[in-house]
Amino acid sequence: DAKTTQPPSMDCAEGRAANLPCNHSTISGNEYVYWYRQIHSQGPQYIIHGLKNNETNEMASLIITEDRKSSTLILPHATLRDTAVYYCIVRVGPSNTGKLIFGQGTTLQVKP
Amino acid sequence: GAVVSQHPSWVICKSGTSVKIECRSLDFQATTMFWYRQFPKQSLMLMATSNEGSKATYEQGVEKDKFLINHASLTLSTLTVTSAHPEDSSFYICSPYRNEQYFGPGTRLTVT
Numbered sequence: 001d002a003k004t005t006q007p008p009s010m011d012c013a014e015g016r017a018a019n020l021p022c023n024h025s026t027i028s029g030n031e032y033v034y035w036y037r038q039i040h041s042q043g044p045q046y047i048i049h050g051l052k053n054n055e056t057n058e059m060a061s062l063i064i065t066e067d068r069k070s071s072t073l074i075l076p077h078a079t080l081r082d083t084a085v086y087y088c089i090v091r092v093g094p095s096n097t098g099k100l101i102f103g104q105g106t107t108l109q110v111k112p
Numbered sequence: 113g114a115v116v117s118q119h120p121s122w123v124i125c126k127s128g129t130s131v132k133i134e135c136r137s138l139d140f141q142a143t144t145m146f147w148y149r150q151f152p153k154q155s156l157m158l159m160a161t162s163n164e165g166s167k168a169t170y171e172q173g174v175e176k177d178k179f180l181i182n183h184a185s186l187t188l189s190t191l192t193v194t195s196a197h198p199e200d201s202s203f204y205i206c207s208p209y210r211n212e213q214y215f216g217p218g219t220r221l222t223v224t
Contacts, residue, residue: 036215038156041203041218041220042217042218043116043205043207043215043216043217043218044156044205044215045215046212046213046214046215087155099146099158099161100146100158100207100213101158102148102155102156102157102158103155104155105155
């Protein structure tokens with residue numbers, strides 16, 4: 001079973017920041033938090049991952065709480081093309097070949 | 113970088129026939145290959161994990177004799193759905209791993 005909990009759906013206005021929460025209260029010390037998204041009928045797309053520290057790349061920022069029991073993915077300026085299902089995943093197993101187990105994800109609808 | 117292709121992108125077959133899906137990592141060598149399937153309006157479900165030259169490890173509930181996985185090289189893996197039935201209709205996604213996990217665009221299988 002997936003080790004994360006996400007709200008099933010969220011709306012966001014175009015141009016505004018989208019903040020997607022994720023709970024992973026049973027995360028182990030050496031497990032990473034990964035975020036992927038899936039646009040309809042396509043394969044998942046990697047967004048970002050982190051262990052303890054906050055991370056930022058050209059797509060998004062990842063904020064991980066100090067106790068690592070939850071995190072937030074931030075899309076700073078959401079566009080209509082960001083409408084997708086966003087998956088928060090805790091990597092199970094060794095860090096180099098651990099399986100990615102997908103939960104139900106959050107369907108983000110960006111509205112004009 | 114990290115280009116993954118799947119062929120075919122969609123296929124329709126008759127019940128009882130077999131279908132082979134190819135997954136290629138075009139610009140990297142994948143040490144591990146994951147295969148997922150996704151039913152409509154559901155999340156991705158991991159089916160099996162394979163390492164190049166080794167037998168695949170199947171997740172609980174996935175029939176290894178029905179879903180044949182071959183990972184003969186570091187750039188090619190195949191999934192063969194044998195004696196397909198309508199309930200095997202799904203979206204099949206390969207996910208090669210090399211330092212990070214990437215995803216193919218998926219193959220839509222419809223069994224009539």
